[in-house]
Amino acid sequence: MDHASAPAAPPAEGRVVLALEDVGKSFGAVAALRGAQLELRAGEAHALVGENGAGKSTLVKILAGVHGPDTGRVLLDGQPVTLADPAAARAAGIAVIYQEPTLFPDLSVAENIFMGRQPLLSGRRIDRRGLAQRCRALFDRLGVALDPDRPARGLSIADQQMVEIAKALSFDARVLVMDEPTAALSGVEVERLFAVARSLRESGAAVLFISHRFDEVFDLCDRITVMRDGQWVSTDLARDLTVDAVVRRMVGREVSSLFPKTDVTPGEVVLEVRGLTRRGVFSDVSFDVRAGEIVALAGLVGAGRSEIVRAVFGVDPYDAGTVRVAGKELRGGSPAVAMAAGLALVPEDRRQQGLVMELSVERNATLTRRWKLARGGLLSSRTERAQAAEWSKRLQVKAGKLSDPVSTLSGGNQQKVVLAKWLSTEPRVLIVDEPTRGIDVGTKSEVHRLLSQLAAEGLAVVMVSSELPEVLGMADRVLVVSEGRLVDDIPRARADEDSVMLAATGQGSSLAGGAR
Template sequence: MAAGDGAAPLLRMRGVSKSFAGTRVLSDVDVDLDRGEIHALVGENGAGKSTLMKILGGVHAPDDGLIELDGEPVAFGSPGQAIAAGVAMIHQELSTVPEMTVAENLALGNEPARAGFLLDRRRLRSEAERKLAPIGGGIDPDARMRTLSVGRQQMVEIARAIDQQARILILDEPTASLSDTEAQRLFEVLEGMRASGMGLFYISHRLDEVWRLADRVTVLRDGAHVSTTARGELEQGDVVARMIGRQVDALYVREHRRPGQPVLEVRDLVGRNGIGPVSFDVRAGEVVSLVGLIGAGRTEIARTLYGADTRLSGSVTIEGRPARIGAPGDAIALGVGMVPESRKEQALFSWMGVRDNITVASLRQHARFGVLDPRRVDEAARHFVDSLRIRARSPRQEVRTLSGGNQQKVVLARWLANDPRVLILDEPTRGVDVGAKHEIYRIINEQAERGTAVLIVSSDLPEALGISDRLLVVRDGRVVKELDGATATEEDVMSYATGVLKEAG
């Protein structure tokens, strides 16, 4: 909790500024961290949260500003220097070595040896057990990292930070890929670290987590400090307004739609990935969500429909015509677009610019007599940059330099450029901020108004309930219940998803 006895804070950052390629990403930012405090940093993607913490973690050097640790000025030229001073950072993309064991990862760079050069495996394992003890959870030191869930890999990184005697721990979107059980275990560990006197910076878009954990909340917007407030002194709506610079009255706005005839009809679909038989329809101008527990088969249904996974049997009809989809190219030709679960691994060409990422699936539309017209490509990209409010310096900017929310809108733009009849969105707002979520919901509603059949996979139940006309509850690779989006509750969904309630008959 924030100290009130006049003692110097554990950490003080003053006037921190940073630019990349002439673009200002942090402007004169101040922030403190006290001993025994969890301090949340919130803001839209691109607000500067991760950059500020990477400066503290020695990844980037500030252009201006002062950092003090225990009242003494410090300057970290590398992550190693920051770690040596007691500052550890758990990044969104974990830094473990997948093919090595848990014990080997924990000892990386400081392996115990016998006779000066032989690896002492007995000591390696015993030391790993000691290092893992503070986090609990029964992680096997001999397990290879790639066999662990993301949540357990994250716990290993935290164990390593504790062993390195970190006094400050930075966590950047730590629950983005965790199950509810893993997230709850993480919260318990973090609360224990706070009680031990450590200081923690917690970056998250999930305000319910912030409200559970944080002692203070700092809001950044457009690289500038907006406010730092004790969590109990403000409401979540106030934080959202400060993050995006305007009041958001309703995040989820379900339009009063009147869906038309079925566009997508699925009958007895069975996939090689273990799903099926599955049957459902999505009508023109309708938003339907596949909901359920992690591992229930929602993504697998979407991938099979799109041709990314193999269909074994069953039929798919699009606008009354049989759809033979054996690969994603077949789906695209039939007017089906899909935004996959992982934009970085499955959708974006990170080395290419915004323009090329948007137009890569619709180049034929911009050709004359088989020759690509660069002017038409530029115009198409500019149209979607403007209409989807993609924040980029220019359409030629490399997409990897955009915030997560803007990257997601680039992927959306790729399929909107094809004027899809069916749009499949797998976790469309994962890892994006509140402002970007609002924009993505606006795009979804606009597509429904145009008559597109929209199928969404979402692990965010408030989101699915807020934007869907219907919800299809998936369990064990099958649709076990259809719910009306206007009347369904989270309890309804979870009761069918867990099998507490079963469809009659």
């Protein structure tokens, strides 16, 4: 492979504004960054690409002053600096647009943008009129039709993102970091954003652009840095690269070998969802899942995927529609009924929703069946241990002792305990929400192999995932959710990054018209 050995041939024009040297950062046992490097020059747009989990967001958070690096240095104008907190990063002229908007729902749009930097009158009083004026000026520059005085609560994801962009523009940034800013935006909005980014670049600022959309990357950026598994891979001029070359560097291996979903002939329809609607959250969602099938729910963060599966499982209420398991209609609003019918939900956030962190591995693994395992209302630790041991063996859970608190396990093994907990109920339909979030690469493929094996045994699997490679590798069908609606149903053969992303951003929807 032609891995460039060093960022050797960048455009010589710009002076280096910001540089990361050999930066490492670990969270517990997981190393998010190892020897990462980056160099931003004045007047350049620089792309940072890599798969999910490659460490891009951690790198952004180091630039933003949210995390301090464990090792390595951050250089500003060639001088080492410590970005101790977000205020320090901001003072250094670094503006960050985060992937997920971070707004104050109760405050007005204008206040959100200028928080801590409101224009002042004499006596340090806030100049409210000036605040609204400046906000309007910003919106005019961005071409946004938002009322500066309305509260941020209730804004669509796209509008929230525009507010974030306005916020980043509102102070004269020398470095603008954009972490997947376009994910929720429409074509027109993306064009406006790029126009602004270009004008910033021309005025000598450095723009760091993180995106999964290669057309945008090549459209906007001068140089491209590729990262993989927390490490720097290469930095090159965009004009010397092709999309294929970038993808090969990002993945570093064949995509197909990553997620070993075995082909299974689907059986009976096990889960049948019809017209499921929760006002203001999702509407008219209908889909089937057959035994032996893995169906992925893909879409942008905030599109309503988790909300849909939570409603199917009965955790959240819904206003209309039906859920049938093996032909039998479920009464909504009751996880107990869903469990009895053979549904299992492995939630998105295992620390908060999937596990009781202080309890032992065996307690956690048998939590779903404590009534079945009990004799005369009493649970014996021996029964618990025997059951837990059986499942940990099947799933290859690596734990010191089963009586250790589950919090001592690594993320991947914790996830296996959650799976054990639900698989032991012998479900017909397994719903997994972000099955591999925050799990290291090795364990990830084990979880994938496990899901694939379970499907082969006839389990119907519904998987919510934000990781496109995971979706494409694992799913027999991809259901794409956009702004609370099911906009596309893509079979494995037709599913690729473009078709899913286009549907998710509401641009390539083939079902949207028809479903009405």
